[in-house]
Amino acid sequence: MIHPHIADALKIPDLVRLTDGLVLIRFESMKIYSALGAVRHLLDRGTIRPGQTLLDSSSGIYAYALALACHRYGLRCHIVASTTVDTTTRAQLEVLGATVEQVRPSGTLQLDQELRVRRVREILATRPGTHWMRQYHDDIHYLGYHEVADRITAAFGDRPLTVVGGVGSGASTGGLVERLRATDPAVRLVGVQPFGSVTFGSQDHHDPEAIIAGIGSSIVFDNVRHHLYDALHWLDFTHAMAGAVALLRDHAVFAGLSTGAAFLAAGHEARRHPDRLHLVIGADTGHRYVERVFARHREALDPAALKPVEIAQPEELSMPWSTMAWQRTPCPAAWKERAA
Template identity: 65%
Template sequence: MGTSTSTPLLHSHVTDAVKAPSLIRLSENMVLARFETLKIYAALGAVQALLKAGTVRPGDTLVDSSSGIYALALAMVCHRYGLRCHIVASTTVTPAIRSQLEILGATVDQMPPEENLRLDQHRRVARVQELLGSDPGMHWMRQYHDPVHCHGYAEMAALVRTALPDASLTLVAGVGTGASSAGLIRPMREEDPSARLVGIQPFGSVSFGSERFSDPEAIIAGIGSAIPFDNVRHELYDRIHWMTFHHAMAGTIALMRAHAVFAGLSTGAAYLAARWEARRHPERVHLVVGADTGHRYVEQVFTRHREATDAGTLAPTEITSLDELAPPWSAMSWARRGSAGPR
């Protein structure tokens, strides 16, 4: 039961093999979209569009800043299309990811350790601008701002609709650059305007007004932002959950204990929020976006599993205004408002 006898696909490049998620039913109304690396869709869609438009050509150098999974995705896509790749890497990029980047032919500038991810992010952007000043022929991918990164996710939205054809869907995902949320929810709403979007944020992120807070252990680099991102379309979100590192860790460990899924910290945070939402809306199917595997969180999260709080004991504080926002876990109806949100 649960096995398939269909003939496996033969792929011409690894990017086609790893881009689609595995869809795993976690409960009656909760499904996990588990990726090896979510950002393959973003990088593939963007590079294919740029090549088609003639904006870049084989042999050109693509440059961008990344905390990890976009860097690897972009390097893989550059490998596929004969493009050069230069990554300005966050201090959080692991030796394993850096080694893969270098083997794929990417050149890497890795930022030295900073007091917090805000300083790390500012330094990375400054370094990209420095590189562009010295070599105007580089193409800055601008994953945080260029909507071309949203295009590739339409393919995933179609896969989800095929797998869950009659479901009233709620997408639960880390906000991050905003590209995956926008790229998924827009085609979903073309089919069903009632499809909901729940975004996850760490404390300290500017995207949804928590920049006045600091979480010293926060390494959820892929779901928050120290600078405004144009690809974050606030008017698409129905609900926002903010949580600390320790709550995201609790969700990550709970996901593995309950379902044997080894996934990253942003996936654990989304899982924790989705459990809460799913209990309150049993009529809807909650699709949890699992952006990457747990490999880069082994030391910070998985080896500390005995420290993890029981996720079943955790609950958010429901707020109605950003003025009420407070750690360790707050949740609010955003109601598809603009960037200012409710105050």
């Protein structure tokens, strides 16, 4: 197949068998599906037009995806970037034609996201005609993952399936599993969260070493549909690092921290449910984590020696790794009231 644009080629994932019970769905950059699907939908609907500027905030993966989508469809792109956006990613964004503002360094996930949201609102107030993509809140970002789900169904439709991945904006895991459950309601979804994220109640636990970009939040994301998740895992930086290093060492897969965290969580789930196939979402490559993770590989913990604390409710959370049966429970009303 000859693709009309590089984005159409880059979006396609590879399926890699890790063990009998674990398969990795490995993306070059997962959110290309989300950005392409959303932009195409907005163009078809007439909400945006070629030449218009699309704006959003990102910790890296979505910024690259949106820049590619804008390049493909003849749109301008403006990114308010997290401090986790590295030099390599920023350079690619700028060459692709995106304008990039990076917020000042901050020590917490909460401050980083608050600064980005504040700046987005300032831009919208002063630049009429700019369209905010709202990757965290607009459910059009679910649409692109339907194609991925159909690929998964075609590959594994005859085996009980559990999907394991970072929660983040909610669109990737949510979009995949809603589509998969249309044909098999028994598909399980296991979400992965960092400590410090408000999404599933870990905001009072501070991970001192690092922000795990893209899988947690200090603000409420409307695209997270809590009732889709069967179980949750909360992991700190050291455990995500252990998973990422082990994935490279044992399986030659160079992937980011969210993939490392999902790999570790999926291993635990597979030991508990050996009858099921566990699909690990590998959202991106490991390039932006070279200095903070892979150059320190000798410090990585041995995954075989790690196991989570099993809890019954978020109030029992304890670092560095906790897990809980969520059982497709809707977002608690008290959490919504607190966010409001």
